[in-house]
Amino acid sequence: MCSSARPPLVRQDQQNKVVDVDGTKVKLQIWDTAGQERFRSVTHAYYRDAHALLLLYDVTRKVSFDNVQAWLAEIQEHAQHDVVLMLLGNKVDSAQERAVKREDREKLAREYGLPFMETSARTGLNVDLAFTAIAKELKQRSMKTPDAPHFRLHDYIKRASRGGSCCWP
């Protein structure tokens, strides 16, 4: 998710989404960057400006999960240090083809302190929830009212997510 618009270079799909957070409209500008290695240097330019990054792997493709650590290293190098991060295991509608073990994804999420959820772009499971959680966190950060009740991303998705598994810590 980026705050500034750049002309698309290669296969970077962009959409806007408006999320209502407790009566405030939060506009998310969402860039779906390509996951392939050959686009990686282009992707850097996008996540440098991002306020939040949703890191998706495919629950049916172990290699996509194995790549998450490399993406996290890239993020640590190129993204803003306080970027909001969330790890999502997508395609959970194909659970019978699941290729990533629960203990592996929990270990990874715990190691990096990442909020984690399983989603399905096909059925919509937890998709709106992921964006709402991000919008709530960004809104909270943008408000300069230290006395306001603190929004906790991990707790929120733990309470609200359906199906699949979530969340650490």
Ligand SMILES: Nc1nc2c(ncn2[C@@H]2O[C@H](COP(=O)(O)OP(=O)(O)OP(=O)(O)O)[C@@H](O)[C@H]2O)c(=O)[nH]1
């Ligand atoms: N069953 C199922 N298929 C999905 C889901 N999400 C995406 N797909 C399918 O997976 C394929 C790849 O989807 P894309 O959205 O192109 O994946 P991507 O991660 O953007 O791909 P790259 O940008 O190349 O990394 C398509 O055939 C989608 O229909 C899902 O939640 N469930």
